[in-house]
Amino acid sequence: xxxxxxxxxxxxxxxxxxxxxxxxxxxxxxxxxxxxxxxxxxxxxxxxxxxxxxxxxxxxxxxxxxxxxxxxxxxxxxxxxxxxxxxxxxxxxxxxxxxxxxxxxxxxxxxxxxxxxxxxxxxxxxxxxxxxxxxxxxxxxxxxxxxxxxxxxxxxxxxxxxxxxxxxxxxxxxxxxxxxxxxxxxxxxxxxxxxxxxxxxxxxxxxxxxxxxxxxxxxxxxxxxxxxxxxxxxxxxxxxxxxxxxxxxxxxxxx
Numbered sequence: 001x002x003x004x005x006x007x008x009x010x011x012x013x014x015x016x017x018x019x020x021x022x023x024x025x026x027x028x029x030x031x032x033x034x035x036x037x038x039x040x041x042x043x044x045x046x047x048x049x050x051x052x053x054x055x056x057x058x059x060x061x062x063x064x065x066x067x068x069x070x071x072x073x074x075x076x077x078x079x080x081x082x083x084x085x086x087x088x089x090x091x092x093x094x095x096x097x098x099x100x101x102x103x104x105x106x107x108x109x110x111x112x113x114x115x116x117x118x119x120x121x122x123x124x125x126x127x128x129x130x131x132x133x134x135x136x137x138x139x140x141x142x143x144x145x146x147x148x149x150x151x152x153x154x155x156x157x158x159x160x161x162x163x164x165x166x167x168x169x170x171x172x173x174x175x176x177x178x179x180x181x182x183x184x185x186x187x188x189x190x191x192x193x194x195x196x197x198x199x200x201x202x203x204x205x206x207x208x209x210x211x212x213x214x215x216x217x218x219x220x221x222x223x224x225x226x227x228x229x230x231x232x233x234x235x236x237x238x239x240x241x242x243x244x245x246x247x248x249x250x251x252x253x254x255x
Contacts, residue, residue, distance in 0.1 A: 012044050013212055020213035024062035024220025027162060029181070029228055034059055034158055037213070050206055053199030057210040060192050062217030066225035067185035073229055075182040080139050084147030085190045091151025092194040098156055112248040133174035142173055147187060154191035162188050181228050 019040040027033025034055055041051035070076040137145070146168045154161040162184050169180035199205060 008044065008206075008209065013209065016040055016044060016209065017212045017216045020058055020062070021216035021220040023059075024065070024217035025224040026220075027059070027062060028066035028185075028221040028224030033062065033162075033217075046206065049199070049202070049204040053196065053202075053204035054206045054210045054213070056192050056196035056199055057205055058213035058217050060189060060196055061214035062221040063185050063189045063192060065218040066221040067182075067189055069222055069225040070182035070185060070229070075178055075229060076185070077183075078186060081143070081183065081186055083140065084143035084187055087144055087147035088151030088154070088187045088190040089194045091148040091153075092155035092191040093198065095152040095155025096195045096198045098152075112252045116245065116248050135172065135174045137172045139173075142168070146172065150187070151191045151194075154188070155195045158195075161191065178228060182225075 016037075019037055023033035023036040026036065037058065038051060038055045041055055042048065046054065067076065071078070146165070150161060150164055150168070153164070165184035165187055166177075166180045169175040169183050170177065173180075175183065
């Protein structure tokens with residue numbers, strides 16, 4: 001483990017823990033929580049690889065909190081997801097390994113366009129609702145293509161991964177927004193957990209900071225997932241539109 005944590009002042013711990021709470025709340029609804037926490041970790045002066053590993057660690061526990069809440073309240077069925085989870089794990093491992101070998105500059109250029117397209121789809125598509133629609137892919141096709149493909153993206157880069165998964169469930173399997181948001185969580189969890197273990201194996205983790213942020217993520221994610229269950233598409237649609245556009249603008253400015 002990195003020894004950098006001892007140099008962080010208490011106020012930095014408090015700020016980053018508060019940021020993690022907000023990110024857990026937003027991410028449980030629309031994804032993109034990493035685009036809140038990762039810049040904050042870098043702002044605190046944490047080395048980039050340590051920031052990535054710590055970010056993955058705390059996001060895993062936030063996603064686990066919201067996934068358990070959805071499962072407990074009957075909005076999540078894990079049985080058809082197992083092949084997709086295995087594909088996401090393989091894709092994430094390959095993506096994380098690839099990003100350590102290559103740069104992500106081309107993806108940084110293309111990603112804002114993709115995220116803006118996702119925001120427009122969520123804003124205007126009639127398939128984004130509280131009613132299930134007709135599926136366009138079988139479960140097997142979806143698990144292989146979407147689980148593996150987005151898993152690779154999540155390991156390689158990651159911003160907006162939850163929104164992309166939610167879009168795929170709604171557009172390709174016809175899930176309503178409560179159901180789509182709930183079913184993104186195990187796939188995001190598998191993707192991020194795989195990447196987290198690879199970073200941990202390399203020693204890129206600030207353990208005590210990660211634990212503090214994880215606790216805040218758990219609380220924020222629980223509150224956010226409760227809102228999704230209560231409000232459905234009327235909440236998820238605008239939050240995903242705003243979150244994906246915000247991430248796209250940030251990436252465009254960085255590019």
